[in-house]
Amino acid sequence: MNKKLLIGIGAALVVIAAVVYVFFFMKDLSGRIVIPYISHQKPRIDPHVPSAVPIADKLDEVMFDGLFNISANPSGITYEDGLGELMGIDDEGIVSIRLKPKKRWHSSYKINREDDEYKISEREAVLFTAKDLHFTLRRIQRLGSLSPDYILVSQAVPNLDFSGPDENNEIHFRFRMDREWPEADIKEVLSFKILPAESEMSAPNYLNGTGPYILAGTNEDIITFLKNPAGLAQIGMMQLQPFIDNSTYSTELKNGNINALLSTPFGSLSPLLEDQEDFFYKSNISTTFFAVLFNTQRLNRAQRQELRKLISNKKIVNRFFKIGTEQQRHITDYKGNSDNYEDYLNYSMFPSTSYYVQEKVVMPLRPTGQPDMSILPDTIRIQTCLNYGFREELSELAQIMNDVAVSKGKIKITAVSNEELRKGNYDGILVAVSGYRSNFLFDLYDLFLREPDLAVKNIHLVTDSDGRGNRVINPRSFQADKNFFRLDAIEPSEEQEDIIKLLDYIYGFMSTREVGDKQAYAEFIDQLDQDMALGSWLFSLPSLA
Structure with missing residues (x-):
């Protein structure tokens, strides 16, 4: 048999194998739209409270509308009409919004499942009304500073209420006139997601919205959403596909x-994305940063200060993104910048990409000098836990920081179970802090008052009445076994006074309605942390979808 014939047969077999794969296996x-998620982290959806599962907060945008909905373009954040249309603001701070009363709630549709297929049909229409908006604002007010929406809305609309609608179906909010209100800022304040008035005030899941996709059901852990027939979505179905972790997503x-x-x-540009005929990508605003949180029960202040000097976030980032090697992980941001790694280095719990640093409300100090190794x-x-998201990133960070060339042989990072992590037998914990936005919103409760259990998000906030109708923070909010830092405001210690002061500042920052006060508290918190050295804030993760 001649050589050409053998080559021809081989080529034919390759083509046949490819055709068989495409038609029978692929x-x-x-x-x-098929999106991966981690199978043991089922999303529970509450559009007004941050979730322990990052994809749950993404689903808020899929299932619900605000009066305005957030988006992003190369110039930054932008807002689109949702359940309202901005008519303007007058000289007295009255903001007028025309409601869109023809928007249907998802309960207007019936979902039927036949074998593995879902079908949608119409029921009697249930329309959005101002009553739904009243209910939503009452719920946000009841949640108080546990809800980022409360933090944002209350600093603009003190009583969290509105008048109307009038004969033109317009409602009117009275905004504080302590600053200028450009259109984008008004829309940001009114971008909270709206629930139907018949909803429970406190439910384990909220599934009835007006957004572009309707939850159809779950089958073998595949969560299916169907296009809202009355919406603008172009693709008929969205599914969440379960996987053990994120290590195989690119494959x-x-x-x-x-x-x-x-x-x-x-957060990098995979080589896969270089094929722009098959793939496209969109950069967004960073919402995650990595940090090492120090155990204040095991490391004294002097030790924490020297440890902060020892941990070089620049060295870590160079290794993490393999800068200067053939395997360099390239990044890009929504402004069009490329490989701008230093922009993501953090020197404060307020990330460098956040409003507080960019507007110089907070001016973090960078560690200087060499660490005194004799103190450590x-x-x-x-310790770190790899079972609740960012498995690949945390695993690589642990490997980098265990390298003698990076930590001078002083640091030993081990991966442990969530149950072991909760015991607090560590000098520090390597975590990913998710859910912040690079603007005015920043959740310090999530950082300081989250109970040390990565499986759920419980905020250990204890408040009392001051007898004059105001809520004040109770020192019991800081108990050693109720936060990752092991901060305790009850037990006497050399740092008790500063711990109580920190707690007061955090509550002030989260609960104030005054922009100036929030900025002042941010400055106080950063200055106190510069002295207390509560953690090493490492870097933010670029956001690329």
């Missing part, structure tokens, strides 16, 4: 088992 994802995307990623591993313990024992 999934047909046309007509649907699954390449193999056609999923067709969308809400975040890329390491022989080994700094840091």
Whole structure:
């Protein structure tokens, strides 16, 4: 048999194998969006309270509308009409919004499942009204500073209420006139998601919205959403596909088992994305940063200050993104900047990409000088947990920081279970802090008052009445076994006075309605942390979808 014939037969077999794979094994994802999620982290959806599962907060945008909805373009954040249309603001701070009364709630539709297919049909229309908006504002007010929406709305609209609607279906909010109100700022304040008035005030899940997709059901952990027939979505179905962790996401995307990623591993441009005929990407505002939170029960203040000097976030970022090597992980941001790694370095709990640093409300100090190694313990024992998101990133960070060239042999990071982490047997904990936005919103409760359990998000906030109708923070909010820092405002210690002061500042920052007060509290908190050295704030993760 001649050589040409053998080559021809081989080529034919390759073509046949490819055709067989495409027609019999490769999934047909046309007509649907398929997004991966971590199977043991089922999203529970509450549009007014941050979730422990990052994808749950993304689903808020899919299922619900605000009066205005957030988006992003190369110039930054932008807002689109949702359930309202901005008519303007007058000289007395009266903001007029025309409601869109023809918007239907998802309960206007019935979902039927036949075998593995979902079908949608109409029921009697249930329309959005001002009553739904009243209910939503009451709920946000009841949640108080636990809700980022309360923090944002209350600093603009003191009584969280409105008048109307009038004969033109317009409602009117009275905004504080302590600052100028450009259109974008008004829309940001009114971008909270709206629930139907029949909803419970406190439910484990909120599933009835007016957004572009309707929850159809769950089958074998595949969560399916159907296009809202009255919405503007162009693709008929969205599915969440379960996986054990995020380590295979890029491979699954390449193999056609999923067709969308809400975040890329390491926040970087995968080589896969270089094929722009098959893939496109969009950069967004960073919402996650990595940090080492120090255990104040095991490390004294002097030790924490020297440990902060020891941990070089620049060295870590250079290794993390493999800068200067053939394997360099390239990044890009929504402003069009590329490989701007230093922009993501943090020197405060207020990230460098946040409003507070960019507007110089907070001016973090960078550690200077060499650490005094004699003050530090022989080994700094840091724990991390890889089972609740960012597995690949946290695993690589642990490997980098364990390198003698990075930590001078002082740091030992181990991966442990969530149950072991809760015991607090660590000098520090390596975590990913998610859910902040690079603007006025920043959730210090999530950082300081979250109970040390990565499986759920419980905020240990204890308040009392001051007898004059105001709420004040109770020192019991800081108990050693109720936060990752092991801060305790009850037990006597050399740092008790500063711990109580920190707690007061955090509550002031989160609960105040005054912009100037919030800025002042941010400055006080940062200055106190510069002295107390509560953590090493490492870097923010670029956001690429």
